[in-house]
Amino acid sequence: MSKEELKASLTALLPTATFDETGEFLNVIVASGDMLPLMQTLRTNKEFDFNYLFCLTCIDWKDHLMMVYHLMSKELKHILVVKAKIADTVNPEIETVSGIWKTAIFHEREVYDLFGVKFLNHPDMRRLFLDEDWPGWPLRKNYVDENMIEI
Amino acid sequence: MNLMGENIVTEDGEFIINMGPQHPSTHGVLHLKIWLDGETIKRVQPHLGYIHRSIEKMSENLSYRNFIFATSRMDYLSAHINNEACALCVEKGLQIEATPRAQAIRILMGELTRLSSHQLWWGCTGLDLGAVTPFFYAFREREAIMEIMEETCGARLTQNYMVPGGVMYDIHPNFQKRVKDVMKQVKDNLHEYYDILTGNVIFENRTKGVGYLSAEDAISYGCSGPTARASGVSCDIRKWFPYDGYEKVQFEEILDTGGDCYARYMVRMREMSQSVSIIEQLIDNIPEGDFQAKTKNVIKLPKGEFYQRVETARGELGVYIVSDGAASPYRIKYRSPNFSNLSALDHMARGSKIGDLVAIMATIDLVIPDIDR
Numbered sequence: 001m002s003k004e005e006l007k008a009s010l011t012a013l014l015p016t017a018t019f020d021e022t023g024e025f026l027n028v029i030v031a032s033g034d035m036l037p038l039m040q041t042l043r044t045n046k047e048f049d050f051n052y053l054f055c056l057t058c059i060d061w062k063d064h065l066m067m068v069y070h071l072m073s074k075e076l077k078h079i080l081v082v083k084a085k086i087a088d089t090v091n092p093e094i095e096t097v098s099g100i101w102k103t104a105i106f107h108e109r110e111v112y113d114l115f116g117v118k119f120l121n122h123p124d125m126r127r128l129f130l131d132e133d134w135p136g137w138p139l140r141k142n143y144v145d146e147n148m149i150e151i
Numbered sequence: 152m153n154l155m156g157e158n159i160v161t162e163d164g165e166f167i168i169n170m171g172p173q174h175p176s177t178h179g180v181l182h183l184k185i186w187l188d189g190e191t192i193k194r195v196q197p198h199l200g201y202i203h204r205s206i207e208k209m210s211e212n213l214s215y216r217n218f219i220f221a222t223s224r225m226d227y228l229s230a231h232i233n234n235e236a237c238a239l240c241v242e243k244g245l246q247i248e249a250t251p252r253a254q255a256i257r258i259l260m261g262e263l264t265r266l267s268s269h270q271l272w273w274g275c276t277g278l279d280l281g282a283v284t285p286f287f288y289a290f291r292e293r294e295a296i297m298e299i300m301e302e303t304c305g306a307r308l309t310q311n312y313m314v315p316g317g318v319m320y321d322i323h324p325n326f327q328k329r330v331k332d333v334m335k336q337v338k339d340n341l342h343e344y345y346d347i348l349t350g351n352v353i354f355e356n357r358t359k360g361v362g363y364l365s366a367e368d369a370i371s372y373g374c375s376g377p378t379a380r381a382s383g384v385s386c387d388i389r390k391w392f393p394y395d396g397y398e399k400v401q402f403e404e405i406l407d408t409g410g411d412c413y414a415r416y417m418v419r420m421r422e423m424s425q426s427v428s429i430i431e432q433l434i435d436n437i438p439e440g441d442f443q444a445k446t447k448n449v450i451k452l453p454k455g456e457f458y459q460r461v462e463t464a465r466g467e468l469g470v471y472i473v474s475d476g477a478a479s480p481y482r483i484k485y486r487s488p489n490f491s492n493l494s495a496l497d498h499m500a501r502g503s504k505i506g507d508l509v510a511i512m513a514t515i516d517l518v519i520p521d522i523d524r
Contacts (some may be wrong), residue, residue: 019408021460022458023455023456024243024457024458025458026444027456044210045352051370051371052370052373053373053469054373054460054467054486055458055470055484055486057254057471057474057484057486059481059482060278062484068471069472070458070469070486074370074384074386100373101371101373102368102372102373102495102498103372103373103491103494105489105494106490106491106493106494107373107491110490113206114207123342128199128200129199129200129203129205129523130200138205138208139205139207139208139482
C-alpha cells in the first residue's frame with residue numbers, strides 16, 4: 001500500500017489517530033490505550049500484514065514519553081511507524097506487543113531498563129543490561145550520573 | 152537472584168548451569184543460564200550487560216561528526232559498515248550524497264570488511280567445533296585484508312574511515328594493486344575452505360538438522376542477515392533498500408531453505424564469493440574526483456527523524472536519529488542485528504543437546520559488544 005492508502009485505511013480504522021508525514025515513513029500517533037488493538041489489526045489483517053517489527057524504541061520528550069514502533073510488511077513491502085504517547089512520566093506503563101512479534105521480548109526489556117517504561121503482560125519484565133538495583137533510568141533526560149565528566 | 156550463580160539442581164531434577172561470561176565459545180562476555188533435563192536443553196536465558204557502555208547515551212553528548220566513531224566499537228568486525236550507516240543517516244538529514252568516488256570506496260571497504268568478518272567467523276566456527284586448522288587458513292587471507300585497511304585507514308580494526316559526505320582521506324596509491332592481489336589469493340584459496348571443513352563428516356553431523364529456525368519465526372524474532380537468509384527469508388538490505396550505489400553492482404542474494412546450522416554456514420560461505428565478485432567489478436572502476444563532499448564544520452541536522460539501514464556482515468543495522476535542530480542528536484537508537492538474532496537463540500536451542508548450543512551460537516555469529524552497545 002502507498003502512504004496515502006495506508007493513511008486512508010488507518011483513518012477509517014481509528015478516527016482519533018493523528019499523522020505525521022514529514023519524514024521518510026508515514027507516522028501514525030495514537031494514545032497508549034489504543035495501541036495494542038491497533039497493532040493486532042495491523043498484524044492479522046491481510047490488507048496490512050505487518051509481520052516484521054524491525055525497530056522498537058522510546059523517546060523522552062521531558063513532558064511525555066513516546067514509544068516508537070517501526071513496522072514493515074515483508075510481503076506487501078510497505079513501512080509504517082506507530083507512535084504511542086505515554087503521558088505519565090513517573091510510572092509509565094503500556095501494553096506489551098511481545099505476543100504479536102517475539103522480537104519485542106528483548107526490545108521491550110531494553111526500553112524498560114533504560115527508560116523505565118513498564119510493559120504490562122510481558123513474559124519476563126526484568127532489566128536487560130543493568131543490575132536490578134541500578135538507580136534511575138539512564139536514557140531519560142533527567143538522569144544524573146555523578147561520575148559523568150563533561151568535556 | 153542467581154546472576155553469577157552457582158550451578159543448581161532443582162527439586163524436580165532440573166539442572167541449571169551457567170555458561171560464560173568467560174567461555175571460549177561465547178567469543179566475548181556473554182553469559183547464558185541454561186536449564187537442562189539430562190543433556191537436553193529446556194530453556195536458555197542470556198544475561199547481558201557485561202560490556203554495556205551505553206553508546207546511545209554517549210552519542211547524545213557528541214557532535215554529528217564525533218558520534219560516528221563510537222559505533223566502530225559496537226560490531227568491531229563490521230566497523231566500516233557501522234560507520235557507513237551513521238554517515239549515511241547524517242547525509243540523509245543534510246540532504247546530501249557522498250561523491251561517486253567516495254561511494255565506490257565505501258562499497259569496496261564494506262565488502263572487504265564483510266569478507267574478513269566471514270573469514271574470522273569461519274575460522275572460529277571450526278575452532279568451536281573442535282577443528283583447529285581452519286583458523287590458520289582463515290587468518291592467512293584475513294591478515295592480508297587487515298594490512299590493506301591499515302595502509303589506507305591507519306587502523307586495522309576500528310578504522311573510523313567514513314565521515315558525512317564521503318571518506319576521511321583518499322585511498323593509498325597501493326590500494327588497487329594490493330586488493331587485486333588479495334582477491335586473487337582469496338579466489339585461489341576459497342576451495343580449500345570447502346575442502347577442510349564443509350564436507351567433513353564430524354562437522355556435518357554436528358550442524359545438519361541442528362538449531363532449526365523456520366522462516367516465520369525468523370521474521371517474528373526480527374532475525375536478519377545470514378541467520379534469516381538461511382531460513383529462506385529475503386532480507387538483504389543491499390537489495391531491498393540499496394545505498395551508496397549498491398544498485399549499480401551485480402550480485403546475488405544468497406538464500407537457503409534449510410534453516411539449520413549447516414544452512415547458515417553455507418549462506419556465509421557463498422556470500423564470500425559474492426563479496427569477491429563485487430570488489431572485482433569496482434576495483435578498476437573507481438571514479439575520479441573528490442573523495443568527500445563539502446560539509447559545514449559544525450553539522451546541524453534539521454528538526455525531524457531520520458532512519459537509515461545497512462547490511463553489516465551479521466544483518467540489518469538501523470540507525471535512528473531524532474534531531475531537535477541542535478549540534479548533537481536528541482536521541483539515537485542503534486537497531487543492532489546481533490541483538491535480535493540472539494533473541495532467537497532460546498527458541499533454536501530448545502530440545503537440542505548442550506553440545507549443539509556451541510554449534511548454534513557459532514553459526515549465528517554473535518558479536519557481544521554489538522548486543523550490549
